Amino acid sequence: xxxxxxxxxxxxxxxxxxxISITIAAGEIVTLIGGNGAGKTTTLRxxxxxxxxxxxxxxxxxxxxxxVPAHQIVxxxxxxxxxxxMIFANLTVDENLAMGAYLLSDAxxxxxxxxYVFSVFPxxxxxLKQMAGTLSGGEQQMLAIGRxxxxxxxxxxxxxxxxxxxxxxxxxxxxKIVEINRDHGITILLVEQNANLALEVSRRAYVLETxxxxxxxxxxxxxxxxxxxxxxxxx
Amino acid sequence: MSEFLQQLLxxxxxxxxxxxxxxxxxxxxxxxxxxxxxxxxVFMVGAFLGYYLGKLVxxxxxxxxxxxxxxxxxxxxxxxxxxERLAYRPLRGAPTLNVxxxxxxxxxxxxxxxxxxxxxxxxxxxxLFPVRNFAVGGLILGSNQLIVIAVAxxxxxxxxxxxxxxxxxxAMRAVALNPKAAVLMGVNNDVVIAFTFGLGSALAAAGGxxxxxxxxxxxxxxxxxxxxxxxxxxxxGGIGNIPGAALGGLILGTVETFVGGSQWSxxxxxxxxxxxxxxxxxxxxxxxGRFTVEKV
Numbered sequence: 001x002x003x004x005x006x007x008x009x010x011x012x013x014x015x016x017x018x019x020i021s022i023t024i025a026a027g028e029i030v031t032l033i034g035g036n037g038a039g040k041t042t043t044l045r046x047x048x049x050x051x052x053x054x055x056x057x058x059x060x061x062x063x064x065x066x067x068v069p070a071h072q073i074v075x076x077x078x079x080x081x082x083x084x085x086m087i088f089a090n091l092t093v094d095e096n097l098a099m100g101a102y103l104l105s106d107a108x109x110x111x112x113x114x115x116y117v118f119s120v121f122p123x124x125x126x127x128l129k130q131m132a133g134t135l136s137g138g139e140q141q142m143l144a145i146g147r148x149x150x151x152x153x154x155x156x157x158x159x160x161x162x163x164x165x166x167x168x169x170x171x172x173x174x175x176k177i178v179e180i181n182r183d184h185g186i187t188i189l190l191v192e193q194n195a196n197l198a199l200e201v202s203r204r205a206y207v208l209e210t211x212x213x214x215x216x217x218x219x220x221x222x223x224x225x226x227x228x229x230x231x232x233x234x235x
Numbered sequence: 236m237s238e239f240l241q242q243l244l245x246x247x248x249x250x251x252x253x254x255x256x257x258x259x260x261x262x263x264x265x266x267x268x269x270x271x272x273x274x275x276x277v278f279m280v281g282a283f284l285g286y287y288l289g290k291l292v293x294x295x296x297x298x299x300x301x302x303x304x305x306x307x308x309x310x311x312x313x314x315x316x317x318x319e320r321l322a323y324r325p326l327r328g329a330p331t332l333n334v335x336x337x338x339x340x341x342x343x344x345x346x347x348x349x350x351x352x353x354x355x356x357x358x359x360x361x362x363l364f365p366v367r368n369f370a371v372g373g374l375i376l377g378s379n380q381l382i383v384i385a386v387a388x389x390x391x392x393x394x395x396x397x398x399x400x401x402x403x404x405x406a407m408r409a410v411a412l413n414p415k416a417a418v419l420m421g422v423n424n425d426v427v428i429a430f431t432f433g434l435g436s437a438l439a440a441a442g443g444x445x446x447x448x449x450x451x452x453x454x455x456x457x458x459x460x461x462x463x464x465x466x467x468x469x470x471x472g473g474i475g476n477i478p479g480a481a482l483g484g485l486i487l488g489t490v491e492t493f494v495g496g497s498q499w500s501x502x503x504x505x506x507x508x509x510x511x512x513x514x515x516x517x518x519x520x521x522x523x524g525r526f527t528v529e530k531v
Contacts, residue, residue: 050415074421086416088409099409102402103421151421 001026001155001187002047002078007056009039009046016042018211019056024155024189029181031190031198031219033232034208040191041083043208044157047189048080049073060155075103077154083163083191085144089133093124096132096143100150109152116184117146120176138169145173149180156180157189162197170194174201195232199223207232237373242496243489248380248449250488251387255442256465257472257480258394259315259435265411265475266424266431269331272338273318274439275462276345277311279455281440282360282447283353284310289361300363304386304444308437315436316429324425349455360451363444383445390441391481397434398477407431411475464491464507471511473524482522487511 002024009017017039024030032040045051047058049070058065060078068076088096097117101110118125121142127135132143141161148156158177162170178201181188192198199205199219207215207228215228222228256278263271284307292299322341326334369376398404409417410427418424446461447453468487472479490510495503514522 048419050418069423070418071421071423074419080419082416082419086413086419088412088416090412091405091408095405095408098402098405099417099420099422102406147420 001061002189003057003059004043004047005057005059007043007046007058008054009042009051010054016211017046020206020208020211020213022206022213024187026154026187027181027185028204029178029188029190029202031192031202031205032208033192033195033198033205035193035232037210038208039211040208041159042211044080044082044159044189044191047157048078050080074151077152078157079148079151079153079155080157081144081148081159081161083159085140087132087135087140087143087147089131091132092129093132093135093143094128096147097124097150100147103151110150113150113152117149120149120179121146136166138165138173141165141169141173142176145176145180149186153186155187155189157191159191160193161190162192162194170197177201195228196223199233238496241374242493244374244376244380245496246489246492247485248383248488249492250485251384252442252446252449252484253461253465253468253488254481254484255387255390255438255445256461257469257484258391258477259439260466260469261472261474261477261480262407262431262435264469265477266407266414266428267323267334269334270338270466271323271432271435272335272462273322273341273345274435275458275465276342276349277315277318277436277458278439278443278446278462279349279453279458280314280345281307281311281436281443282453282457283349283443283455284440285363285444285447286358286360286453289363292363294362295365297364300382303363304441307440307444311440311443312433312437315432315439319429319432324428346455346458353455355455357452357454360447360453363448379448383449386441386445390438394434394438394477403427403430464488467508467511471514471521473521476521476523479521479523486522 004020004022006019006021007017008015008019020043032043034040042051046053049065049068053066060076065073088099097114101113104110123139124142124146127139132140135143161173161177165173174197177188177190180186190198190202199222202219204217205219205222206213215222256274259274260270285303288303288306292302318341322337323334326337364382365378367378398407406417406422406427407430410422410424414424464487465484468483469480471487472483487507491503491507494500494506499506
């Protein structure tokens with residue numbers, strides 16, 4: 001579904017990604033783990049078109065995304081839930097969800113997506129008329145994911161969904177991520193610092209270190225890897 | 236008492252014009268975070284479009300007046316979008332200071348072009364709407380004043396509906412809050428920004444015509460002072476805040492008119508601005524503005 005080949009990105013003279021390759025098949029949950037500054041967020045931002053690559057190819061459903069503007073990439077079914085959630089704080093929950101369906105013109109599809117979002121996150125339905133900025137961190141994350149689901153995505157990229165969320169809610173959010181993948185066959189690329197959790201829910205994983213992929217494979221194999229354990233999984 | 240009401244009415248009709256112009260400043264600031272100094276000259280072009288279009292319709296008729304108003308609004312919407320496309324869009328991503336200086340350049344360009352094309356001498360604005368004066372109690376209500384208030388109210392309600400009840404309006408607010416996140420929803424920010432310029436410029440054109448109805452002498456530099464006042468009104472209400480701009484305009488117009496009608500009339504601008512300074516000392520973000528705190 002997504003094929004990234006030798007992708008390089010730099011901020012001015014500073015190289016952020018030095019030629020990474022990632023392949024994701026339809027229906028998979030794949031995770032990208034690594035420390036701070038490894039290039040995880042840069043990878044997602046480049047795939048969704050917010051950043052432009054210096055070299056390399058990004059193919060989505062067989063099409064090259066290199067010259068496609070970011071707002072048209074969404075239209076192809078690739079949706080990015082950014083780090084820090086980026087919900088529209090002074091819009092209501094309802095309006096945030098409506099923005100998620102901005103590109104859908106079919107009212108029936110929008111209504112169906114809303115029902116689905118409410119079935120996954122009932123909390124959002126209770127808070128519909130509330131300003132999104134007044135939600136708790138966990139609720140904001142639910143809203144960010146729900147907003148992405150409103151656009152009928154085929155492929156969802158989640159950047160640090162556990163960041164700044166009460167530990168009790170983190171488990172819930174991860175269960176929901178698995179549920180979304182299972183119910184609708186939405187392919188998921190998950191970026192996480194919480195490597196334990198990410199490896200638990202994903203099928204395959206890539207380990208990113210200073211802009212390069214240093215390890216890849218099945219998540220359950222990586223979980224047993226002694227070197228990875230020492231670096232990312234806390235012994 | 237009746238003098239008070241009379242002045243209040245005069246003030247509100249002047250304030251409504253400031254409010255219409257201020258809305259354009261505040262909406263553009265909302266999506267692009269810069270002050271479009273050329274906005275006051277779009278206001279001037281609106282008045283001139285009204286002048287020329289006014290010659291095409293019979294004077295003093297309702298349909299003629301409304302047609303001129305609509306024509307000038309459409310013309311200025313196109314002008315505003317053209318300015319954005321040619322002058323500001325190439326600078327997307329450049330430091331705000333560069334855009335600000337460009338805006339001053341566009342403003343000077345419009346004023347000088349106006350002097351070449353329209354001539355620098357003031358002209359008499361035609362009578363667009365039927366003119367009648369009504370005496371109610373001790374008050375004299377000029378039809379032009381009532382038209383100013385009515386048109387301004389209708390336009391502000393329409394704007395409110397566009398911004399809060401339509402998809403593009405929601406997108407405008409979303410772009411103002413977080414342009415990157417809006418892109419991730421599939422919003423083409425350029426389209427939304429162009430729409431915002433069109434909307435603001437149409438309101439400025441309406442302001443220009445309403446202003447010329449009450450002060451019927453127009454010239455290419457006529458936008459400078461009302462533009463400055465409206466800019467101040469936008470700041471007063473809280474820049475980026477749409478109801479704030481309307482409120483700021485009404486307050487500024489009313490204060491200016493009351494001071495102008497008192498023994499200190501020579502200092503009416505000075506007093507209006509002094510009040511502004513005092514309000515901003517206590518509410519630095521403006522009356523309805525808030526320092527936005529973002530949860531991370």
